Amino acid sequence: MATKQSTLQHIPTISLDPMLPHWAAIAKIQDETPGVATYALEFQDLAFRTAYSFLPGQFNMLYLPGIGEVAISISSDPETPHELLHTIRVAGNVTQAIERLKVGDQIGVRGPYGSAWPVEVARGEDLIFVAGGIGLAPLRPAIYHVIRHRAEYGKITILAGARSPEDMLYHDEFDAWREHDIEVIPTVDRADESWQGRVGVVPMLFYSLRPDPRNTTVFTCGPEIMMRFVAYEAMARRIPTERVFVSLERNMKCAVGFCGHCQYGPTFLCKEGPVLSFAQIEPFYNVEEF
Amino acid sequence: MVDNTLDELLRANPWFAALGEPQFEAMLEIASMATWPAGTLIFREGEPNQNIYLICEGHVALDISIPMRGRATILTLSDGDVFGWSAVLPIVNIKTASARATHDTRAIAFDGIAMQEACERDHELGYHVFRRLTNVVAARLTATRMQLLDMYATGLEGD
Numbered sequence: 001m002a003t004k005q006s007t008l009q010h011i012p013t014i015s016l017d018p019m020l021p022h023w024a025a026i027a028k029i030q031d032e033t034p035g036v037a038t039y040a041l042e043f044q045d046l047a048f049r050t051a052y053s054f055l056p057g058q059f060n061m062l063y064l065p066g067i068g069e070v071a072i073s074i075s076s077d078p079e080t081p082h083e084l085l086h087t088i089r090v091a092g093n094v095t096q097a098i099e100r101l102k103v104g105d106q107i108g109v110r111g112p113y114g115s116a117w118p119v120e121v122a123r124g125e126d127l128i129f130v131a132g133g134i135g136l137a138p139l140r141p142a143i144y145h146v147i148r149h150r151a152e153y154g155k156i157t158i159l160a161g162a163r164s165p166e167d168m169l170y171h172d173e174f175d176a177w178r179e180h181d182i183e184v185i186p187t188v189d190r191a192d193e194s195w196q197g198r199v200g201v202v203p204m205l206f207y208s209l210r211p212d213p214r215n216t217t218v219f220t221c222g223p224e225i226m227m228r229f230v231a232y233e234a235m236a237r238r239i240p241t242e243r244v245f246v247s248l249e250r251n252m253k254c255a256v257g258f259c260g261h262c263q264y265g266p267t268f269l270c271k272e273g274p275v276l277s278f279a280q281i282e283p284f285y286n287v288e289e290f
Numbered sequence: 291m292v293d294n295t296l297d298e299l300l301r302a303n304p305w306f307a308a309l310g311e312p313q314f315e316a317m318l319e320i321a322s323m324a325t326w327p328a329g330t331l332i333f334r335e336g337e338p339n340q341n342i343y344l345i346c347e348g349h350v351a352l353d354i355s356i357p358m359r360g361r362a363t364i365l366t367l368s369d370g371d372v373f374g375w376s377a378v379l380p381i382v383n384i385k386t387a388s389a390r391a392t393h394d395t396r397a398i399a400f401d402g403i404a405m406q407e408a409c410e411r412d413h414e415l416g417y418h419v420f421r422r423l424t425n426v427v428a429a430r431l432t433a434t435r436m437q438l439l440d441m442y443a444t445g446l447e448g449d
Contacts, residue, residue: 132441132442133442161442162442163440163442163443167442187366189436189437189440189442190362190363190364190437191362191363192360192361192362192363193351193353193360193361193363195363196392197366198349198366198368199351199363199364199365199366200365200366200433200437201433201436201437201441203432203433203436204429204432204433207370207371207429208368208369208370208371222441223441223442225436225439225441226436226441229432229436
């Protein structure tokens with residue numbers, strides 16, 4: 001880590017330059033599911049750590065010198081921003097390199113960036129969270145928010161899908177969430193007889209719900225094909241597309257809307273997204289080239 | 291579980307809300323209540339088709355036996371869901387999956403042959419029943435497509 005330490009010395013303690021990372025040490029690594037782990041990061045600059053805040057659904061750019069940057073959603077409680085968590089699935093060069101890091105190693109962090117789950121706008125409404133696989137990670141800060149402000153929301157349902165029981169993210173938190181009058185329904189695509197929960201793809205769980213379309217907001221994150229069918233199921237129940245929110249992922253590079261790598265139709269997902277209403281993206285959602 | 295009469299259960303179910311009184315009576319005539327404690331095998335793969343079920347309360351798992359691998363659960367169903375629909379649309383005249391109650395479950399059972407005959411006698415009823423069944427089959431098809439896509443599969447295309 002000597003190289004990173006020397007680089008760190010040349011970085012101003014607090015910078016307004018959005019392209020400059022701030023160094024954070026890995027305080028803890030928690031294995032979640034096969035190929036997925038949660039990294040607790042601690043900013044080295046105390047002033048920056050104290051000033052740092054984020055909104056549920058936003059992401060950071062995590063940087064490893066000589067390797068590259070990757071956009072990772074923040075998966076921790078926005079009201080305790082100093083306990084900064086990122087749940088990361090190994091997918092490419094940068095995340096493979098992150099997987100090799102140990103507690104105490106340092107990562108460059110730029111952020112937070114992007115739009116947030118509209119938890120304030122949804123106040124007073126019923127909420128349906130629909131997550132698929134690693135998609136529960138960007139939703140978890142919003143779940144923590146509604147738990148902290150439980151009385152301000154109506155009925156809350158979390159539909160959590162995974163490929164198999166072993167791949168179910170944060171399953172050890174489900175009972176704690178249920179204690180806050182939240183219905184948590186996990187489902188897996190495949191299982192043997194030992195699995196006591198649901199089997200079937202997550203959008204199909206809508207068939208067992210009776211949402212009030214006048215008063216329900218949907219937040220969904222997961223594979224894009226899953227979110228498409230979640231939106232269709234919500235629309236079939238007359239929930240307006242303006243109240244169905246998705247979190248989209250594209251090739252985010254600069255994270256500030258300069259480079260255009262993450263352009264999706266007329267929007268830059270790093271800046272106007274990743275959280276968008278289905279009404280905003282509906283014209284482009286089935287265009288193969290996007 | 292709440293003890294409702296069969297008549298009340300049928301009237302409360304969206305499947306029958308649009309039926310006229312004669313069609314409703316025709317359905318009531320071929321319906322019966324079925325209850326199973328958790329763990330009960332409701333029917334076994336390979337058995338002759340007999341009933342179609344509409345779940346009122348509970349959970350049912352559909353399993354398929356795979357030689358040398360054991361049983362795999364392909365789908366679970368709950369309140370409002372239908373299973374055993376091949377009794378009305380018999381592609382093959384045997385059950386193609388096993389069904390077991392994973393929780394205490396209550397359902398309305400309809401004799402499949404009697405339902406087909408009732409639909410033949412009254413095409414208005416037949417239109418209603420088969421429209422509903424088509425929705426069930428379409429939803430299963432969509433779900434199966436998504437399972438086939440293995441949408442959680444991870445590529446190495448990311449960072």
